[in-house]
Amino acid sequence: MELVEATADDLDALVSRWYSLAKSVEAYDEVNELAGPSVDDVAEDGFRSHLDDETVTDYLVVHEGETIGFVTLREGHHPSRKHSHYLRIVNLAIDDGHRNRGHGTDVVERVRELARDRDCDHLTVSCEWDNEDARRFYRDTDFRPKQVEYVQPL
Incomplete structure (x- = not known):
């Protein structure tokens, strides 16, 4: 599995x-x-707009020459915190026919490597509270709950 940085040709x-x-x-x-x-x-x-944003990168997830998903990463800083430099997984999706085969776990491991290469000191990710599969996946890949986000429709 490899992550290939997306270009304008990959927008579709x-x-x-x-x-x-x-x-x-939507269901959540x-x-x-x-x-x-x-x-x-x-x-x-x-x-x-991601192509011109130095803090955001989209990658295609490629397995055996076939694109099977994508991941969007955003790099950021919290200058007032000891652990200040992070890489955030904004989107992570593996195509239906390729799920539950370890590809998502491989993506997270590759993202860890990218974060270390960028001298980040932590990764962040969020998912829908009621999405038990996503929550279990992130726990299984060594993420831990840190905060809860609330929403109020207006």
Whole structure:
């Protein structure tokens, strides 16, 4: 498994995979509802802006020459904290036909390596509270709960 940095040529692959991930998250809370009914309603601008943002990188997850998912990473700093330099997993999705085969765990391990190479001192990630599969996955890959995020629709 390898992570291949995405380029402008990969926008369609990123958007379609993100849309699938976003659709699956809709069930967990009303604030997750997508604005449009199909992948065609998703603007590429979000991923296109990542190409120019030094703190955000999208990677395709490639296994045996086939793209099987993607991960979006954001690097950041909390200058007032001892553990100040972090790498955040913003999105992580493995295509349906490739799940439960260890690919997600491999991605997390590769992200750890990237974080160490960037001199980060910790990783962060969040998932929907009611998404037991995601919570179990992150616990199984050595993440621990740190804080709870609340939402209030207006």
